[in-house]
Amino acid sequence: MVLVALLCKGHILIEDVPGTGKTVMARAAARSLGCDFKRIQCTPDLLPSDATGIHYFNQKTSEFEFRPGPLVSNIVLVDEINRATPRTQSCLLECMQEQQLTVDLETISLPQPFLIIATQNPIELEGTFPLPEAQLDRFLLKISLGYPSEDEEDIILSRFQQDNPLDTLTSVTNASELVKLQELRPKVHIDKSIRRYIIAITRATREHHDIKLGASPRASLGLNLASQALAAIRGRSYIIPDDVKYLAIPALAHRLIIKTRARLKSKTTEDILREILETIPVPVEETT
Amino acid sequence: MAKYHAARQTGNGRGREIAVKTDRYQIIANITFLGMEGCWLYAIMHLLNVKSAGGILSVPLFITLYPLSFIVSKLVARLQWHKSYLQTINWVIWLAVMLLMVKMQLFGDAGFFSPVWLNAVPQAIKRIFFSFEPALLILLCSILFWWLGQRMAHIRIDFAGAIGEFQFGLIIMLSTFFVIHQMGVDFSGSIAVAIAFVIFALLGLSITHAREGKSWLAEPTRGHWSSILVICIVVSLLTGLLITSLVTPDFLEMVLRGLKWIWNSIIEAILFIIGLFPSSDPEPAELPPAPAPIAPIDKEFMRVSLIPEWLRQGIRVTLVFVFLAGCVIALWQVSSQILDWMRNRLKGSGDAEITTIHGALKDDLINFLKRILLKGLSIFEFRPAFLKSRKKSNLPPLEAVSVHQVYHQFLHWAAKKGHPRETHQTPNEYFYTMANLLPEAEAEMGFLTQLYVSTRYGLSLPGENELHKLRQSWQYVKRCHFKKEL
Numbered sequence: 033m034v035l036v037a038l039l040c041k042g043h044i045l046i047e048d049v050p051g052t053g054k055t056v057m058a059r060a061a062a063r064s065l066g067c068d069f070k071r072i073q074c075t076p077d078l079l080p081s082d083a084t085g086i087h088y089f090n091q092k093t094s095e096f097e098f099r100p101g102p103l104v105s106n107i108v109l110v111d112e113i114n115r116a117t118p119r120t121q122s123c124l125l126e127c128m129q130e131q132q133l134t135v136d137l138e139t140i141s142l143p144q145p146f147l148i149i150a151t152q153n154p155i156e157l158e159g160t161f162p163l164p165e166a167q168l169d170r171f172l173l174k175i176s177l178g179y180p181s182e183d184e185e186d187i188i189l190s191r192f193q194q195d196n197p198l199d200t201l202t203s204v205t206n207a208s209e210l211v212k213l214q215e216l217r218p219k220v221h222i223d224k225s226i227r228r229y230i231i232a233i234t235r236a237t238r239e240h241h242d243i244k245l246g247a248s249p250r251a252s253l254g255l256n257l258a259s260q261a262l263a264a265i266r267g268r269s270y271i272i273p274d275d276v277k278y279l280a281i282p283a284l285a286h287r288l289i290i291k292t293r294a295r296l297k298s299k300t301t302e303d304i305l306r307e308i309l310e311t312i313p314v315p316v317e318e319t320t
Numbered sequence: 321m322a323k324y325h326a327a328r329q330t331g332n333g334r335g336r337e338i339a340v341k342t343d344r345y346q347i348i349a350n351i352t353f354l355g356m357e358g359c360w361l362y363a364i365m366h367l368l369n370v371k372s373a374g375g376i377l378s379v380p381l382f383i384t385l386y387p388l389s390f391i392v393s394k395l396v397a398r399l400q401w402h403k404s405y406l407q408t409i410n411w412v413i414w415l416a417v418m419l420l421m422v423k424m425q426l427f428g429d430a431g432f433f434s435p436v437w438l439n440a441v442p443q444a445i446k447r448i449f450f451s452f453e454p455a456l457l458i459l460l461c462s463i464l465f466w467w468l469g470q471r472m473a474h475i476r477i478d479f480a481g482a483i484g485e486f487q488f489g490l491i492i493m494l495s496t497f498f499v500i501h502q503m504g505v506d507f508s509g510s511i512a513v514a515i516a517f518v519i520f521a522l523l524g525l526s527i528t529h530a531r532e533g534k535s536w537l538a539e540p541t542r543g544h545w546s547s548i549l550v551i552c553i554v555v556s557l558l559t560g561l562l563i564t565s566l567v568t569p570d571f572l573e574m575v576l577r578g579l580k581w582i583w584n585s586i587i588e589a590i591l592f593i594i595g596l597f598p599s600s601d602p603e604p605a606e607l608p609p610a611p612a613p614i615a616p617i618d619k620e621f622m623r624v625s626l627i628p629e630w631l632r633q634g635i636r637v638t639l640v641f642v643f644l645a646g647c648v649i650a651l652w653q654v655s656s657q658i659l660d661w662m663r664n665r666l667k668g669s670g671d672a673e674i675t676t677i678h679g680a681l682k683d684d685l686i687n688f689l690k691r692i693l694l695k696g697l698s699i700f701e702f703r704p705a706f707l708k709s710r711k712k713s714n715l716p717p718l719e720a721v722s723v724h725q726v727y728h729q730f731l732h733w734a735a736k737k738g739h740p741r742e743t744h745q746t747p748n749e750y751f752y753t754m755a756n757l758l759p760e761a762e763a764e765m766g767f768l769t770q771l772y773v774s775t776r777y778g779l780s781l782p783g784e785n786e787l788h789k790l791r792q793s794w795q796y797v798k799r800c801h802f803k804k805e806l
Binding site: 221223225268272274312314316 | 731741743744745746747748749773774776777778779
């Protein structure tokens, strides 16, 4: 999913309990991709300038110099974004949208590729500032790592027993190669029927009886782009319906608002999306 | 004819046998295509010969241009030169053959080096607006025949092509027979031409369908397809003879008399009903005044108002074309409806596999007419933009259509066996389901699914080997049995 978001110039929101490996995943991704990595731990007193950077007066040169903050990096892990104040959140979201930041009227382009992996804890919500829908919509994908299985946890323990595997991780590419890959992503072919399939899914979310707010056209676009990226990662030059189905929930679930009565029935947006995917026919019609 | 189904087993010797049989069938299929086109070309040529050349041309001799062009195109294509060089050679050969045809048909007695037959065509072109000479007919028809022969040498000989040729040829032939009848032209060979067309069409359709390996005709348990084909042809001929013997002029006269009697009875009944209502005697009407005599027309005015002869000829030719086009369109509509009805009837039958290629013939015909118009207009260096670029066909390529057809046959077969694909299942998801139910055919189903997915959603087209493997995989899957669910 990290690669998908990277290729689409999108960003990821991870909603998970602490200790499931979010930071390790982000670090591992950065190291293997040959990119810079920075981490921001959000707290209620985090100021926007703490993330973007500041201009300070250099007494030696007698000039104001810009000291970039942790946002000026290729891969940025923003831990517990819902703990930051709305002001700091909006600053981060501006960077996500514009791929640049403004400090003291000076616009600074962020390095390419640029990926924000934001996390939020779904359990402890006291003293948090939940992201509003309009801002959640800006995340390309929302995923949840979840707890590992028994075998996976065994592997984790054995791997981390001696030393940190991250220390021995080598990069397989670099930032400039990733930028080239980003430019190649639009060349993945999308059949017209697949496009209609994506639109049918997003339109179904707008008409579902349990959904108050359905997916926007930005969601359709995001799903389209993500499907292209996934097809490319899987070694194909075209999208197949399986790519769309695989990414439908990560790309759309966080953009929906379900009605209260559905929430009372313990329905989640993921459940509703699964229902929708089972009703939308996959384009396998006869072509003549 | 050797049994086609006996050579379907694998093995080197058998594989060579299959290759030899395939080549033989390819040649036969080519012959049937040539035969179908040759039949309606013969009909058209006969009409044009009688109406434009006074019947002096030998039509069978002229028709030989068509297969000759086919052979020349095939031979020239082996040179593997640039396409423009091959075209030039082809048309140079056409020029020589056309001039030879003019000499043989019109100037048989003239010496070989006499300029009379060499100048015949340029002279005929000069006098085009005043009279239509046989040499001009030979020029125009030879261009058409030569082009058709070239086209035949390069088109794909398959079932879809056979259907297209049959449809197109049937329409052209029927409209030609209609025009022949309307113009009162004697065409005693019409029955023979029609029968020959049907025979070639049946042969061509059967062979091409069987070669694609998806017809019941390819199954070893279904008997001798050639015998069944011959029986069908014989039954059709006998039925035709029976109808011909029954429908004599006396019979037709009797039917007409019957119809006249019915019509007269209806008129009498109407008159009787009218007679029941009393009517007053009409008063004698006054005669209208005599019209004033018409003033003589000014000769100067007449001279100005008359259109030139060349324009009048041109308008006449245009109107004839418009009329013919209208007839073709009308016949097209009727034939399409008949074919749709036949398709629907055949769909209901057990193992018949019907494939539809809507718009393929229309697409080809429109592009053909556009190319002719463009070539004609290019003489005057006038090329409208809408004619310059060939409209991209909205139809998928034939290779893709074959893959889609096989996959849909697979879906249909699995559904009949009680394992239909759910509408929300992707091809890959369905494959995993089927692989559990039919593990022995997992590899074949996987190949079939993969090829379908890449063709359906991607831009790649399968090669000949892949299509062959696809057909073999499908045949293998069809013979497998589902795992019994416990």
